[in-house]
Amino acid sequence: MHFSNVYKTGKALMASILLLLVVLMPALQITGAQSVGVCYGRNGNNLPAEGEVVDLYKSNGIGRMRIYEPNEATLQALRGSNIELTVTILNNELQALNDAAAATAWVQKNVQPYSADVKFKYIAVGNEVHPDAAEVGFLLPAIQNIHSAIVAANLQGQIKVSTAIDTTLVTNAYPPSDGVYTDPANQFIKPVIDFLVSNGAPLLVNVYPYFSYNDNPGSIDLAYALFTSQGVVVPDGTRYPSLFDALLDAQYAALEKAGAPNVEIVVSESGWPSEGGNQATPQNAATFYQNLIKHVTSTTGTPKRPGKAIETYLFAMFDENLKEGNADEKHFGIFSPDKQPKYQLTFG
Template sequence: MALMHFLLLLFAVSIVSADEEPFIGVNIGTELSDMPHPTQVVALLKAQQIRHVRLYDADQAMLIALAKSGIQVVITVPNEELLAIGQSNASAANWVSRNVVAHYPATNITAICVGSEVLTTLPNVAKVLVNAIKYIHSALVASNLDRQVKVSTPLSSSIILDSFPPSQAFFNRSLNSVLVPILDFLQSTDSYLMLNIYPYYDYMQSNGVIPLDYALFKPLPPNKEAVDSNTLLHYSNVFDAMVDAAYFAMAFLNYTNIPVVVTESGWPSKGGSNEPDATIDNANNYNSNLIKHVFNKTGTPKHPGTAVSTYIYELYNEDTKPGVLSEKNWGLFDANGVPIYILHLTGSGAVLANDTSNQTFCVAKDGADPKMIQAALDWACGPGKVECDLLLQGQPCYEPDNVIAHANYAFDSYYHKMGNTPDSCDFKGVATITTSDPSHGSCIFPGSLGKNSTFGNFTAPSMNSSSDSSAYSIHSIEMRICSLVMVTGFLILGVVLI
């Protein structure tokens, strides 16, 4: 990717809604020294409520373990098998019979990846890729499964040239002899373009031109937004820009109705000395923000009504994978099913919470008005009858001393006091339920105590009620004064609370 297009990646934002229900899936690699048994893998998937997975092969034991799990499965024709299948219709039929027909419908196979990044990793095999795709599809037709199982091939985003601004993106023309027949096939079979997008590598290769926050989906100030000068569309992250670049590249070849599914995206949690941004915090931020981005039903600036379903790379750290240190550290879990980090999620239910305790918490909603949060905090520690002593100076939950952190504790306390009912985590729209434990240091939230926390027949007033504000306790008044001083201080310093 030319360096010049990165010069325009300094600016970005778009928040839109999608009509389709998007999903988050995970890729399951197997290059582990102690690969969990397939039944253990499926147990972890179920515990995390992951309903979409992609396999890099069609392992029989894994397909059997996934049977009747309710999980939608994408299987793969490995690159090393492409030559045989691309040269023999019979070989393709045998592959489909063995790996699809033998397991469907007990195992809910929804798609087949014919190879992976073939055009960029195995150019000599590219000449048989189209045949392999067509032969696999013909075998599905013969088995009357072509409507149930889509066929496509994952492509690297590196085949898209001049990807920013997206409106002038196009596919590497040297690949058109293969790409055009593939796009013809996808369009005629109502399939989708499979695209692997790695903002981590775009960021690393930009030599500092791409801001880290832009790669991690973090909010940017208006003067840092990326604007496509041709369409005036605004971009808030590398991910959306690459998806739209794919849409524009297809449109350049007159294909305008092929949807995109991102088959790989993620961020490494550990790297060598020359990969300083391969960290747990960055991996957590990227994957958490990606998941929220998908579940918020946010499409892209070009297609705001089109959900971009995505498979995260990947479920496990692969300690035996060759290459640099970061290659081994893209996983959400280690081989024992222990989370590498706890994702910061709200609004995604229990999907990929990296938390098998089934605990839920109530916290302030991202982007909510700080003044509204302050009012809800005052109510919780007053008419809401939450014990807020731990938020006083010198107490375990005083730090960090800001309205968001204090509100998180008060909201969660009220939520558990009221028996974890959805209505008790609203606070006039500034609160939300999450599966990520907000406890920190010695500040342990009520949801972390492992108790039912229903507090008998306790009944607290609704925040919408007109309870007498004189019911506030002394510590609530102290908190209000402290919070007012804190907010005033931040305003003086010019810091915006989020």
């Protein structure tokens, strides 16, 4: 073959390869985005060192982590890991962060020193604040002050500031399209939602079919909670394949009624315990986690938000033997403290 023809053929081949990469790149990005996260709670006296935990995330292909305090050892271990991070600010810190200088100091201490090589994604200001809680009046100012500090650090393009709520703020959840915030909840959550709208941030919601099932075991089928039923047709005629989807869409319905139809929801916790409560068995937990991962990493979505993966964080990485509350609270781990997997899971 003439040299010029070889050259042209080589150029054409290279162009074809580049075109293929361009075509495939969105798919590769989508695949990465569909990896589930796992919440890393540290309420245990038998847990591995932070560096070992980060290595466990990496070796299992877990691309997202939520932590419940800005622990220095964890942040150091996350450097260069490429794991997307959600940092929670606990409720007992909200009052102090109503002072703008304190919020600035918090960001300067816990975010800025690590921001070059730790992939901060969300800051969850408050976790499951309820209308009757002492902290309710401190929530919005704390969110605003942390956001202002993030902007001052020029990190607003990387980090979104939000809060994490539970599903009990919404009532009339059956059918899901009737979901609406309770009157007491609406008073404090509506201004927060307005903030999220203004700043393009998602709402973080802890979604637990396990607790919803146990609140109504006589009217909810266990299979529906475990993603193993044929689904339920609700009174408005919509078929819901799982309780998880129904709970999530009730939250979306409430957001719509609050004037925020475009706010996305990130499922910041969801899990099933292996012991300590009704239907808390290793078999049920394995079934729930396996099916949850399969569902949220697909592009099925929910009836209200079809066609895309659902950003979701499993609760939790380890059983936590010092966790307060009912016995089941200690047994949500997907790994044992010795780092052995409790279930056979593939994380995306």
